[in-house]
Amino acid sequence: MKPFSYQRPGSLAQTFDLLSEYGSSARILAGGTDLIVGLRQQTVDASVLVDIKGIGEFLPGVALVDGHFVIGATTDISRICEYEKFRATFPALVEAMETVGSVQIRNRATLVGNVCNASPAADTVPPLAIYGAMVNVGGRDGTRLVPVQEFIQGPRQTALRPGEFVLSIQLPVPNAPLGVGFARLTRRRGVDLATVNLSCSIDSVGTVRFAFGAVGPRLVLGVDRSGVLADSGAPAGDRDAALANLIAGTSPRTDIRGTRDYRSAMLLVLGRRILAEAASRLGSGQP
Template sequence: MIEFSYSEPDSLVELLEMLEEGGNTAALLAGGTDLVNHIRIGKRTPNKVISLKSVRELNHELTFCQDGITIGALTTLSAIEKHSVVREMFPALAEAVNKIGSTQIRNKGTLVGNLCNASPAADAIPALLIYNAVIHIVSKKDRRTVPVEAFMKGPGKTDLQQGEIVESIFVPTPPANSGSCYLKSSRRDGADLTIVGAAALVALSGEVRIGLGAVAPVPFRAHAAEKMARDEPVNLDAALDEAVKQANPISDLRASREYRLAMIKTFTRKAIHICRERIQK
């Protein structure tokens, strides 16, 4: 069993001091659904675990304004998926969060923690991508913002530097007269990692956004495919072919590379169709 010290700071200043002192050997604990499992299997071997749950400045709540929503570092997945405003205005995010693990996992896990875990198959990231979400990062010396598209650098790797934490995620209000959704292919719903994840947003203005997960080292926006779908809204075949070109999936126990490439077209087409139906409603 790995031995480590445990600290529970009650202020952001104290937290950042501890994080700086701990360096690369410190690990942050929010919901713990990823960290605890990683420690058990030896994937993470921290000398110091710092809990975030008592830090006064880190929000457990969702904060709404005319421009969008702010999701705090300690906001649970359950709080997001169950909130009526999220379900109405950001349905793709609510649907994606609902696909993460079990009810017990969502009751403990946080969206920020899920983001920082940086799994290529993370369900929530494609949804955050189509909403142009922004990550708010803080350290002892500075604050900065990073588009979610630039935050993930590879499997398990993010743009966070030593001594930094994610304070919150801001999700801008979607365009007027738009519909969005998230679809997931997996062997068992809610109990297995994603084979292909597809998020889409379609606006009456013609704008199309596509976010894909589990088909590349990081979830990504299919910008070239979006432009083609915008220019040729009736015939999506060329746009879907372009989305496949942008992907670079692996073969693993859940699915082959070839299957994932085929499912990109199937799930993206279906997601766009659902978005168009939602605009009409």
């Protein structure tokens, strides 16, 4: 790796000082599982890494605050998956998190990092968006909440402004019955980057929301309020048409993981499957 220096601030204030001092040549280091790869492959340039794992204000693990689960920027994915209440509340997100890398990766990688990496193929992003996750961005002048789908603006591009970094992700506990599904397609069963990934929810009034990943420069969202997708008894042709209507908003490309037409076709196939999963979860009272 090209040489860089290292800072481990003890507080948020020190972190903001470092970010303003070093500007764009500083990179935030939490889990490092994407950052170190980028540095080694020279797709990321940094003259200083700011390791935020020493910041006193961050709480370890996951906290339930005012009807929101708060996941700090240094909480790794394995830890999150250990919280039974979290697992029960966000099963589709947990499924997605458990496909991120391997055990070793999840023991280091943070959920916040997976979002900040801003990969179009990030598996956690579709279900995060479906569950209404907000990204809590901190700056010297305070914090702001940005919906996850707005936070990620394109490949490797986020809504972070100079001097800011992400403090946490907030996930609202659904206040009405909600069924959510998640699926991804990969080239092998073992650890792999997704060819496509998607998540959907069905609520009690029949609104269906979809989020599609790896099929555009940023997450593609779609809403169906017709009730057709929520109605498992509706004619298959009508349901497929409604789903195809949502998929029409995607713009998959051909790359080494898959072609455009395969990706498009799989959105329909997997879309049907996660609709069924979401409906079943809604029916069972599980989110």
